[in-house]
Each structure stands twice: as C-alpha cells, then as structure tokens.
Amino acid sequence: MSLPHAILTALLEKPSSGLELTRRFDRSIGFFWSATHQQIYRELGKLEQADLIHALAQSPSRGQKREYEVLPAGRAELTAWVATSQDPKPIRDALLLRLRAAAVVGRDGLEPELERHLAAHRRQLAEYTEIEERDFAAGNLGGEDRLRHLVLRAGIGLETFWVAWLTESLAEFRGADVATAVDGAAGADGGRG
Amino acid sequence: MSLPHAILTALLEKPSSGLELTRRFDRSIGFFWSATHQQIYRELGKLEQADLIHALAQSPSRGQKREYEVLPAGRAELTAWVATSQDPKPIRDALLLRLRAAAVVGRDGLEPELERHLAAHRRQLAEYTEIEERDFAAGNLGGEDRLRHLVLRAGIGLETFWVAWLTESLAEFRGADVATAVDGAAGADGGRG
C-alpha cells in the first residue's frame, strides 16, 4: 500500500489538486512510484473519506479544481508508515525474462531491444544527473535535502548499472554472434534440468 | 503479460507440474519474475485452453499430479514475445518512497529498515555469487549458457548496487544524526514546491 503514502508525501511537500499531483508524478515522486490520474483521483477520494486529507475550497461540482491538504491524522499515518517493516521485493524485470526465454527459443529480435533499453536508460541517467547538478550542487544541504539527494543517487546508481550492463551485454551479444550462430538457430531446442 | 511467457520458458526448459513450477519460481526463474502457486495454476489453465501447452497424462481428477509440455504454438508465441518492443518500466521502490517521506515527516524508525534491507541484499548477493561459482565457473559456455549468465550478472550487479547504496546511506544517516537532529525533529514541517 504505497500509493496513498506517496500522495500524502506529495501533498505535504505542497498542497495540490489531482491534476497537479498527476503532473508531479510524471517528474518527481513518479521517478520511483508512478501513478496515472485515475489512480490518483480514486486515492484522493479514499484519503478524504478516511479524514487523512481534506479539500481546501468547497466546490463539489465536476470539472472544478479541488485542492487538497494533509490533516494531522494523515501526517501521523505517514510517520508510522516510514517506520514500518517491509521486506524488499524481488526483482521483476521483463527484459531479463526475455533474455532467459531467448536462451531457449533463440535470440532473434532481441538485439534492437537491448539497444532501445540502453538508449532509454541513458536518457534517464542524463535527466537525473541534470537534476543533481541543478538542485544538489552545493555541499550546504539541510537534513531534508540530504535524504532527497540519497534517493536521487539511488536513481543515478540504478540507471548507471543498467547502462553498464546493457553495454556489456550488447558487446557479448555481438561478439558471440559468429561463434554461436549455429547454437542460436538450431540449438534452441535444448533443456537442461 | 509476462507470467505466461515465464511459464512457457520454464516448461520448455523442463516439462513440469504446477507444484514443480511453483518450486522453480522460488529459486530460479522467480529471481526476476516471482509468482504464487495460485497464479501459476490459473495461468496453466489458460495456456492449456489456448492450446499453447498440453497435459502429458490424462487424470482430470483433483489432487492428482498433472505434467505439462509446451506445444509448437506455445514455442512460437514465446519466440514472438522475445522480439516484441517493450519500454523499460520505471523504478517502483517503496524504500525510496519512504526515504522521500522521511524528508518530510522525519526519519524516525528508518535506520533499522535500512539495516534490514542491507542484510537482505547481502544474502541475495551471496546466493547469486554462489550460483555463479557453481554453474558458470569455466569459460567454455555455450550460447544458451552465456545468456543465462548475463541474466545472473544483472542480478549480481543490482544486488551489488543496493549493498553499496545502503552502506553509503547508513553511513550518511548516522553521520548526519548529530548535525541535523533538530531538523529531523522540529523541521519536518517544510514544503518546498
């Protein structure tokens, strides 16, 4: 149950409407917990019903902007959640799965995918690096900024890893093409307990 | 839609029953695509109905073991899926979210969590390293094994990253405790657009 807490965090950083939240989930919070506007509006409704947030203006009509603010109970809920004990989730990555499948049915068509992913991760890494240079350049950061910087560094570290791994994989892929062309085409029938 | 393809891959590697698949999803394929036995049985039913796999023995009764094998159409489906174009999914990590929340409501109770996660990632890294030493020690690997080794190296790289990042974060966490104790307790009210 992370989405409500992501929203509480975003609203504590700055009271917002659903659409504003949606936009911030496309740039900032959303870098490590994405959500669509449908999820956000639904969750805002639930949070309001649970008295964890409340709308600033009244205007109950459709199509009208509604700004939300976190109530003390919402802050308490978030504080409690920060301290909860949650095991890390195992990796869930379709590209790795496809590599594993390619080991069985052949690697046809995979190389362009690796290239596309490499390009995407390079882009993301560049974006994070730019944010780091813009927002965390100086060393004089408060405690809050230090935490945000740690989070950003996680993003940078992960993207750096993917860029390195994909580069290495592509090299091995291309290098192995000649050596194992037969394996890839005919030997795709295997199975090894 | 990755689960059916994960199952097709596992069944091509070795025809299995639902429970055997479940066990393999706890050790091997499941390292990067986990699934419970309920998901697996449901998906086996769908794959059989779609004529992508079929049961080897007959025995339609409950509580009886049913082994499945991949049909040519299943292999074709998997081959096509390997070549599909899929954008990488953004990071989704509750711990990073909690760090971000901690920047707003204070970091109370987070440090033990970082320690727990660090221990878990160390364990996972040790498990992967052991597998690498056992299964991929020699350099004489076929094309299929090279792909599996790439996948394993991704796991090792990711766990290595998390161990490094958590170690660094814990150090900064502890070092910053004295300096920003006031920030953490009283200054948690902020908000900075």
Next chain:
DNA sequence: AAGGCCATGTAAGTAGTTACATGATTGA
C-alpha cells in the same frame, strides 16, 4: 458558438495477493 485545454471522473478489464478448501499418497 466552436474548438481546445483544464480538470475530474466512470467503467471495465487485467494482474497479483491472501485466505481457505479439497483430494491423493505415504509413512508411523
């Protein structure tokens, strides 16, 4: 008054999770 955008929402479907139920086999 028409078109475009801002803003909120509904509906339906897919995927994954949690809790529980049931039958078959084996060994004490």
Next chain:
DNA sequence: TCAATCATGTAACTACTTACATGGCCTT
C-alpha cells in the same frame, strides 16, 4: 487410521491499466 505432505484448486480482494465520459473555462 491418523497425520503429514503432496498436489490442485476456489473465492474474494487489492492494485493497476486502458478507454472513455463529462463539465468548466478561455480564446477566436
């Protein structure tokens, strides 16, 4: 024959996704 374990399954729920609907406001 009882308990444990193997094996398959149902049911209900939560989270997320995709497609579409509706209303308000601003500009031309």
